[in-house]
Amino acid sequence: MRRGIDPHPVCEADDGRCPTLAVVGETQCAEHLGWPLCPGRVGHTCTARTRTRTGDQCATCQDEARYARLDAELPVTVTDGTCPGHTGPCGRTAMPGDPYCARCRTART
Structure with a gap:
């Protein structure tokens, strides 16, 4: 052993x-x-109940906050199944249940 x-x-x-x-x-x-519990994100408590050394957001809450920010910032345009893009139509097929294609939906951080 x-x-x-x-x-x-x-x-x-x-x-x-x-x-x-x-x-x-x-x-x-x-x-x-x-270590303090993760503070969650604005209006939501941390569902992971994670503790962080610095008291900052855990990785799960950081991801959820980023997706919430994207949902608020990206315009939602009803389309005929093609992606409207960010600055103009990109023409790709939109993802199911989402007006954007995977490429345009990708987060820019």
Whole structure:
């Protein structure tokens, strides 16, 4: 049996009775380290209930906020099944249930 560092150590808090995995490089889980919960995004609480070291948004909430921003910023134009594009019709076939094609719907960050 190979000995070394356990890649998935359990949190050592509560005398080792915490069932949560420790944060990578730490001996305790995020809750016992005192990390704050993700604040979610405007008008929505974090559904993942994730804790972050800095108190910033978790990756899930960042993605949801980006998609919400895109939905608000991109104009929705009823078309005949072709994509209206961003600055003019691109002519590609729109995705099912979406007025845009996959290329025009891709987020620009």
